[in-house]
Each structure stands twice: as C-alpha cells, then as structure tokens.
Amino acid sequence: MVYEITEQQKVGLGLIGFGISFTFVGVSLFFDRGLLALGNILWLAGVVILIGWYSTLQLFRKNYKGTACFILGLFFLFVRWPIVGIILEIYGCFVVFSGFWPSVSGFLCHIPVVGWVIQYPVMFLDRLRRG
Numbered sequence: 001m002v003y004e005i006t007e008q009q010k011v012g013l014g015l016i017g018f019g020i021s022f023t024f025v026g027v028s029l030f031f032d033r034g035l036l037a038l039g040n041i042l043w044l045a046g047v048v049i050l051i052g053w054y055s056t057l058q059l060f061r062k063n064y065k066g067t068a069c070f071i072l073g074l075f076f077l078f079v080r081w082p083i084v085g086i087i088l089e090i091y092g093c094f095v096v097f098s099g100f101w102p103s104v105s106g107f108l109c110h111i112p113v114v115g116w117v118i119q120y121p122v123m124f125l126d127r128l129r130r131g
Contacts, residue, residue, distance in 0.1 A: 011049055012048075012049035015045050018046075019038075019044070023086075025039075026038075026039055027086065033078075036077055036082055040089070066094070066097075070092030070096065071092075072088050
C-alpha cells in the first residue's frame with residue numbers, strides 16, 4: 001500500500017505534527033494557553049493544507065455536533081479555561097473525524113512496530129476469549 005504525497009501535503013503533515021506536538025507540550029506544562037493556542041492554529045492550518053479548503057469546510061459542515069464542540073473548545077481556551085477547552089476539542093475531533101478511524105487503524109496496522117503494538121492487545125484478548 002503506497003501513498004503518493006505531494007510537497008504541499010508533506011507541509012500539511014508537518015504542520016499537523018507540530019500542532020500535535022505543541023498541544024502535547026502545552027498540556028504537559030500544566031495547560032499553557034500560548035502553546036495550546038499555537039498547537040491549535042498549526043493543526044488547523046495543517047488540515048487545511050493537507051486536504052484543501054473545500055474538503056475541510058465540507059468535513060466540518062457535515063458534522064455539526066463535533067464542529068460545535070471543537071469551536072466551543074477553542075473559545076474556552078481563549079477565555080482562560082484550558083482544561084475544559086482541551087476536553088471539548090478532543091471530543092470534537094473524535095466526532096468530526098469518526099469516519100476516518102477505520103482507515104487510520106488499517107494504515108497504522110501496516111507500519112512495522114506500530115502495527116504490532118496495536119494488534120497485540122487484540123490478539124491477546126482473542127486468546128483469552130478462546131480459553
């Protein structure tokens with residue numbers, strides 16, 4: 001399974017990676033607002049560059065509940081309630097991108113080390129279930 005990625009999409013993936021990294025560091029540093037806001041901006045810019053303006057708008061319009069939670073999380077982040085904001089943003093992301101999780105899990109299972117880590121608990125539970 002080979003994916004062709006253009007240079008623009010590589011930049012989008014890089015921005016998404018940096019956005020997630022800044023968000024992780026912001027949470028690690030006791031919900032630092034500046035890092036969380038920068039992580040959100042980089043993540044959103046990366047998504048837009050990766051899939052394009054039209055597809056991004058279509059993705060967020062398709063799922064109003066997830067979009068509302070994500071935007072409300074951004075609002076709470078900017079009005080200095082970072083814990084509530086991050087919880088709402090994470091929930092919103094899971095709801096908005098719920099259609100992509102089967103594709104993402106299938107892709108991650110084909111990566112050598114990551115695939116083994118993901119598939120091992122499933123195999124272990126199957127063995128326990130069989131006896």
